[in-house]
Amino acid sequence: MxxxxxxxxxxxxxxxxxxxxxxxxxxxxxxxxxxxxxxxxxxxxxxxxxxxxxxxxxxxxxxxxxxxxxxxxxxxxxxxxKGYSKTLLIQGTGYRAQKQGKKLILNLGYSHPIELEDPEGIEVEVPQANQIIVRGADKQQVGNYAAVIRDYRKPEPYKGKGIRYAKVRELDMLMKL
Structure with missing residues (x-):
């Protein structure tokens, strides 16, 4: 039941x-x-x-x-x-994100920057060079777009370099900064 x-x-x-x-x-x-x-x-x-x-x-x-x-x-x-949001953290030397209009530009150690157009209904915010916040009304869309961003450089297991989902403790520490 x-x-x-x-x-x-x-x-x-x-x-x-x-x-x-x-x-x-x-x-x-x-x-x-x-x-x-x-x-x-x-x-x-x-x-x-x-x-x-x-x-x-x-x-x-x-x-x-x-x-x-x-x-x-x-x-x-x-x-x-209320809306939904996912926070992604970027870790690694030279890795960073920036926002230009409706485009998210990622520099992740490749020979070229990665440019992603924001999907309809999704809002992407970059408060710091190593933090990305994906917001929207549809829970599934927010999660899928966050996963697409993360797929460009998944965190590697040894040093943790790459894009990863933020944990609650990390979010509290970022808010205090």
Missing amino acids: SRIGLKPIDIPNGVEIKIDDKNYVEVKGPKGKVSQQLSPEMEIKIEDNKIFVNRPTENKRHKSLHGLTRTLIANMIEGVT
């Missing part, structure tokens, strides 16, 4: 949700708009400013889709209200 799927999702003020017959969900909020096609097997209802997800049967597939559908909708609502 999915315990997560049973929880109702509260709809905050300023958020508009549209759900059609085939479970195509559109969520609009202050941080942007996110839409996704969810499984048509699940039953999604909006009642009293809350969203309820129900499953048609008790078979294994419907049980797993139940929790997944509820979590995807909750993530969409959180994305358009």
Whole structure:
């Protein structure tokens, strides 16, 4: 039994949700708009400013889709209200990042700089030469773009040179600087 799927999702003020017959969900909020096609097997209802997800049967597939559908909708609502972000740290001599308009320019020890165009709905910020912050309303897009940036120079296991995800402690230390 999915315990997560049973929880109702509260709809905050300023958020508009549209759900059609085939479970195509559109969520609009202050941080942007996110839409996704969810499984048509699940039953999604909006009642009293809350969203309820129900499953048609008790078979294994419907049980797993139940929790997944509820979590995807909750993530969409959180994305358009609070937003998501991933912080990447660059470590290595001569490795740095800079922002020029909508382009992210990475110098990672190759013979040429790497230029990446920001995808639609994603905002990239470079507060320091060794720090990149990827922000957006769609959790999946933010994670994918952060992974694309990281793939250009993954951290090597011995000295840690490369691009890596920041840990919570490192973020606290950077905030104090």
